[in-house]
Amino acid sequence: MQLSFFESSCIAGVTFPNRLIRSATHEGMADERGAPTEALEKLYLRIAKGGAGAIITGYAGVQQDGKSSLSNMLMIDCDELIPAYRKLTDRVHEQGVPIILQIAHCGRQTRSAVTGMQTVAPSPVKDFIFNEEIPHALDDREIETIINNFVAAAERAKKAGFDGVQLHMAHGYLLAQFLSNHTNRRRDKWGGSTENKFRIISEIMRRTRESLGSYPVLAKINAYDGRPKGMRVEEAVEIARMLEAAGCDAIEVSSGTVEDGLAIMRGPNPPVGALFNSSFRFKDMSPLIKTISSPFIRFSMRSPNPLRGYNIKAAKAIKEAVSIPVITVGGLHDLSDISSAIESGSADYISMSRPFIIEPDIAGKFRQGKQTASRCIMCNYCALMIEVDKVKCYYGKLPGRK
Numbered sequence: 001m002q003l004s005f006f007e008s009s010c011i012a013g014v015t016f017p018n019r020l021i022r023s024a025t026h027e028g029m030a031d032e033r034g035a036p037t038e039a040l041e042k043l044y045l046r047i048a049k050g051g052a053g054a055i056i057t058g059y060a061g062v063q064q065d066g067k068s069s070l071s072n073m074l075m076i077d078c079d080e081l082i083p084a085y086r087k088l089t090d091r092v093h094e095q096g097v098p099i100i101l102q103i104a105h106c107g108r109q110t111r112s113a114v115t116g117m118q119t120v121a122p123s124p125v126k127d128f129i130f131n132e133e134i135p136h137a138l139d140d141r142e143i144e145t146i147i148n149n150f151v152a153a154a155e156r157a158k159k160a161g162f163d164g165v166q167l168h169m170a171h172g173y174l175l176a177q178f179l180s181n182h183t184n185r186r187r188d189k190w191g192g193s194t195e196n197k198f199r200i201i202s203e204i205m206r207r208t209r210e211s212l213g214s215y216p217v218l219a220k221i222n223a224y225d226g227r228p229k230g231m232r233v234e235e236a237v238e239i240a241r242m243l244e245a246a247g248c249d250a251i252e253v254s255s256g257t258v259e260d261g262l263a264i265m266r267g268p269n270p271p272v273g274a275l276f277n278s279s280f281r282f283k284d285m286s287p288l289i290k291t292i293s294s295p296f297i298r299f300s301m302r303s304p305n306p307l308r309g310y311n312i313k314a315a316k317a318i319k320e321a322v323s324i325p326v327i328t329v330g331g332l333h334d335l336s337d338i339s340s341a342i343e344s345g346s347a348d349y350i351s352m353s354r355p356f357i358i359e360p361d362i363a364g365k366f367r368q369g370k371q372t373a374s375r376c377i378m379c380n381y382c383a384l385m386i387e388v389d390k391v392k393c394y395y396g397k398l399p400g401r402k
């Protein structure tokens with residue numbers, strides 16, 4: 001069956017061979033400086049040869065205090081990294097597949113024990129997960145530096161041959177922290193109204209356009225974040241309109257924060273075993289404490305329902321409000337769900353993360369009719385174990401265990 005999403009199309013002049021995109025997925029395959037390694041190149045080649053419509057990289061840090069607490073994150077904070085990225089993009093382009101660099105600052109969702117610097121945020125609001133410290137509330141000068149570093153990251157991405165950048169404005173990272181009333185309690189020009197909360201992003205967009213003209217800039221946003229007084233779909237629609245007005249080329253619709261348990265990547269069972277083996281908070285606890293705390297953790301890690309296609313409704317609301325392409329992600333692992341999301345006009349493109357972890361060639365398998373659903377069981381061990389190792393599929397089992 002030839003479905004329309006296997007036809008080629010364009011975003012901001014970039015040709016996408018089909019509409020099935022690999023969503024940003026932290027791979028843990030950068031070297032100690034944040035440059036891509038051979039392992040990452042091999043993975044991207046498997047995804048590209050395997051039929052993906054585009055690759056969005058794992059998040060790349062724009063400055064050191066915004067680095068992830070996960071192991072081996074990509075960085076894009078200095079020019080010396082450009083040649084390694086150029087090699088990577090050249091190899092992916094040989095397969096006719098576009099590659100987009102996701103750029104991010106983690107804000108309060110990281111640890112000073114890892115970055116060596118205090119965590120920062122719009123306001124000094126503690127994170128339930130990263131709760132060792134109260135983040136420092138950024139001042140005007142520091143916000144200006146962050147804006148300039150996002151722009152510098154986009155400039156480097158262009159020089160390195162990426163087909164565009166994607167601003168990570170979702171999942172509770174710094175730009176999402178500015179947008180959500182839960183984390184942004186400011187009363188100055190960076191907080192309060194949606195326009196003020198969006199100012200950091202409109203400045204990034206404006207300065208990027210000034211510097212790079214029509215270079216493609218995409219955004220991944222949270223339609224809702226599950227936080228008290230946090231992001232809701234109605235405000236996300238407004239933000240989508242502002243993004244379009246600011247010159248954004250496509251919006252990927254996601255939801256959830258790290259603090260919100262497994263709302264970002266949902267699954268039927270809380271991955272408690274993986275948490276106990278990977279998390280800085282739990283891995284050194286005694287077996288007795290782990291046993292006692294297990295029911296509470298299981299409870300707090302429950303995924304909300306539904307488990308499939310959980311951002312489609314929000315994507316549709318956003319798509320109705322903007323005329324730029326809308327991508328949606330989240331539990332879209334089955335060809336019939338993917339097909340109906342596109343054919344019902346809820347989104348123009350579909351992106352997936354976990355299906356590409358278990359089967360980097362999943363897009364090609366769908367296209368060739370070899371498979372109609374991903375083999376991913378949504379155990380989410382991949383999402384927990386990246387704290388200590390590179391990304392891989394565990395299929396619900398830890399190494400060395402039956």
Ligand SMILES: Cc1cc2nc3c(=O)[nH]c(=O)nc-3n(C[C@H](O)[C@H](O)[C@H](O)COP(=O)(O)O)c2cc1C
Nearest residue numbers: 023024025026058059265330331352353354382383
């Ligand atoms: C191991 C892992 C790493 C991820 N890393 C990122 C990331 O770097 N940036 C991002 O925006 N989302 C990241 N995500 C979220 C995914 O892009 C996606 O939004 C989420 O997993 C839901 O999609 P899925 O059901 O297709 O997995 C990650 C997810 C997983 C499982």
